[in-house]
Amino acid sequence: MEKKDFKRIHLIAIGGSVMHNLALALHDKGLKVTGSDDEIYEPAKGRLAAAGLLPAQEGWFPEKLDTSIDAVILGMHARPDNPELLRAQELNLPVYSFPEFIYEQSRDKQRVVIGGSHGKTSITSIIMHVLRHTNRKFDYAVGAQLEGFDRMVKLSDDAPVIIIEGDEYLSDPVKRVPKFHLYHHHIGVISGISWDHINVFPDPDTYREQFRIFAEMTPKAGSLIYNQNDEQVLLVSVPRNPADISYIGYGVHEHSIRNGKTILHTKKEGDVEIPLFGEHNLSNISAAKEVCKKIGVKAHDFYEALKSFKGAARRLEQIGESAQATIFRDFAHAPSKVKATTEAVKRQYPQRKLVAVLELHTFSSLNKKFLPQYAGALHKADEAIVYFNPKTVEHKRMEMLTENELKQAFQNPDLKVYTDSAELQEHLVHHNWQNANLLLMSSGTYNNMNLETLTKAVL
Template sequence: MRVHFIAIGGSIMHNLAITLQQKGYNVSGSDDHIYEPASSNLKKFDLLPEEFGWHPEKITKDINAVILGMHARKDNPELLKAKQLGLKIYSFPEYVYSQTKNKQRIVVAGSHGKTTVSSMIIHVLSYWNIECDYLVGAALKGIERPVKLTESAPVVILEGDEYMSSPLDLRPKFLNYHHHIGVITGIAWDHVNVYPKYEDYEKQFELFIEESPKAGVLIYSTDDKVLKKLVKKSTISGDVDVIPYEKMKSKLKDGTTFLTGGSVNTATKVFGEHNLQNMTAAMEVCKRLNVSKDEFIEAIATFEGAALRMQLVKDLGTTKVFRDFAHAPSKVKATVNALAKQYEKKDVVACLELHTFSSLTSTFLSEYAKTLKEADIPLVYFNPKVVENKGLEKITADDIYKAFDQKNVEVFTDEKALYQRLKEIDWENKNLLLMSSGQFNKMPIDELVEFIASK
C-alpha cells in the first residue's frame, strides 16, 4: 500500500504517517515548512522530506491514497496532479474512518475537554489491558504517540474536532468518523474563521447529534443549556441510548481532590470542575466497554493528565508552575477557576497568549470578558506580527483591556517585557499558569522557571 501525505508536517498528519509506516505501508509526504516536534519525529523514521515545497513529480499512478492536510490550498500543485491522475484523495478523518470501518468507533466532541476525555478513556482501558486504537490531540504518559491503528483492536477512541476536514471537504472532522458512541462535552463558539456566526458553529453539533445511529449511544453534558436544547429537539431514533451526565462527586481537602462516588474515597492527580465533568463523560463510555464504576475510579486515580492540559511542569514548593493549551474563552475561564479553587490560599498569576485566529479577531474578543476574574495577577500577551500574518484587522492593547473588562488586566505586545514582568513578581505563595496554543514567541519559559526556583 503506497500513501502520500500533502502537508505531512501537521500534528496529527505526521503521527498518522509514522503509524502507517509502522504498519508496513510505503509512505511519502511533502510540506512547505515543518516545525518541531514534527520535524524530529519524521526524521527519526526517515519520513522528513529532503526539501520543503510542493513537488508534483512525487505524485504517480502507483499511489493508492493521497491524504490531504488542512494546511494545503485548493490549488496545491500536488493536489492538482493527484486529481489529474484520478487518484483517491482523502482528508485525514476520511482516511482514519477507512482504517476503522470494522471497529466500534467512539468519538469525543465538544468545544472543550475532548482531548482530556479521550485521554482518560484511553488511560483507563490501558490500565485494565483492554485493547483499543485511538487518535487524540495530545501526548499521553505511557503512550508512544497519539495515533494508533492496528488490525486487532475491536474499538477505537477518536477525538472529534469540529474544524473542517480539508480544503476539499468543509464538513467538520467529527462527522467523517461516523460514531457508534458519541460524546459532546459542551458548546462554546470557536473557529470564527470557519464559523463567523455562532449559529453556524452550533449547527455542526446539531448535525453530530443527528448522526447518532440506531442502537448507538449519545453521551452529553447537562451543564450546557444549549446542548440540552439541541438534544431535546433532535430527531434521533428512539433506539439511541441518550445518556446525560454531570460532574463526578468529589471533595477538596488540603489541595487534593478526592472522588467520593465509588466504594471508597479516592485521591486524584487532576482537578477542577471541568475535569470532574470530563471524568464522568469518560466513565459513561467505559461502562459501555464493560469497565465498572469502581474499576474506572481505581484507574482514573493514576491519570496524570494529557500534555499541556493543566500540566504541572514544576513544583517549587510554595510555587507551582502549570501549562495549559487553553485559548478559547470557555477553556481559559475553566482553567483559571480550577486553579484558584484548588489552591485557594495561593494567588494565581494567569498568563494568557492570544494566538489563534479566533482569539485575535476583533469581533470575537468580547467573548473573553471576565474570563480572568479569578486570577490575582492577570497578564495577556499577543504578538501584533501574528495578527498581521493571519490577515486580520489590527487590534491594540486598548482593545484587549476593553474586551477582558477587568481593571487589573495587564497587556503585553512584547514577550521580553512580559518576561521581565514575570521576573519582577514576588513568587511566595503564588502559582503560575501559562495558557497558550503557541509558544509566547519563544519566550524562555524554562529559564523563567529556573529563575523562580532560585528565589
C-alpha cells in the first residue's frame, strides 16, 4: 500500500513535546496544519507561534473541524471524550495516533525502531549523529530534543530510512496500545527491560509481554538486535525463526578507562577515545553499531563519527566542571537507570566522592507498591539523597511517602530525604566539593531549582 497524500492536518493536543514537533515537521513539508490544546507551555508555545501555528486561544473547538481535513492526529494528552475527537468521529475523518501517523508517512522507508526501558534515546541519538556525520539522508522521530537537531521529528519524501525511538508507553487515549507496536519495524532493537509505568502495566509480566509482542513483530528478512546481557531481554528475544530473521545479540563494547577518559578497543581502528562513559553507554554504542552496520555504515565511519558525539541532552550531561568537581545531570528516574547512572559516574571517577541526588517525580516512582524496585539503586553513591515534592504526590492523588519508607525501599539507612527544594539547594551549596562529584537525576525540575546558581556555588 502506498502512503496517503495529506494536505490538511489537524492535531488534537498540539502542545505536547512530540506533538508540537510533528506539527512543525509537517509545516516544514508545506502542509496546512491546525491544532488545539487546553494548555500550551514553553518551549512549544514560542516555537508554534514562530511558525504561525499557535492556536488563537487555548481550549477545544469542534467547529475547527470540517470535511476538508485529510487527517486528525490525536495526542496522548487528550481524553477519549474530547469534543474535537467526537466531532472528527462524527464527520468520519481519519484519526491517527502519533505512531500510526509516523508509520503512515514512512510506509515506503526502511523503519528502524529502538525499544527498551532504558538507553533508547541514547542509541537513537548515536545512530542519528553517525548518519548525519556520514551525510546520509534519513527521517526520524525521537522523544527528546537532540543536540544539532532543531526538531524531534523529520519527515521527508526522499529519505530511504527512518530512525524511530520506540516508546513502550501508550499510543493514545482511545486505542491504548504501546507506541512501538504500531511502527512495524524492519530492524528492531531491545536495549533492556526493567518494569516501569505501573499505572498502565500493573506487574512486571504484563510489562515484559509488550516487548515479546514487539520482538515477534519482526518481519521475514528483518533483524532483531538485542542486549544479550539483560536476563529479561533474553526471555523475549529467543530466536523463534532464525531461518527468516536475523537475531543479533550485543554486549558492552570492549574498552578501558585511562585518567577519567574512555578508550574503545577495536579490531581495525585501533584505540578510539570517546567523550561518553559508563557501561550502559558502552552497551548503547554496541547496539548503535549493529544498527549502522545493517543500514550500510562502515565501521571506520562509525568510530570516526563517535569521536565527536557528546551524548544526548540530560543523559549524563556535564553541566559544570572544575579541577576538583564535576556536575552531571541525567534524566534517570526508573530504578535500573538510576543504578546504571550512579555506577557509571563512580566507576569513571573512583577517587572522588559521589553525591547522588534523585528526584521522585513520576507516577511509578511515587507509588508505594513500586518503591521497593529502588532497592540498592543508590548504593554506589557516597552520599545518597532523595527529593520529592509533596504537592506532586497530592496532585497525583497518591499516598504521602515517609522518610522511613524511603530508607527501607532503597535499603539505605543513611539516605537523606528532602521535601523542600530550597533546603536541598542550601545543603548542596554548603557542601564540601573538594574532590567530589554531584549527580542530579530527575525527569522533573526539583520544583524549578536554579541549577545555574547551584553550579556556580559548587564550582
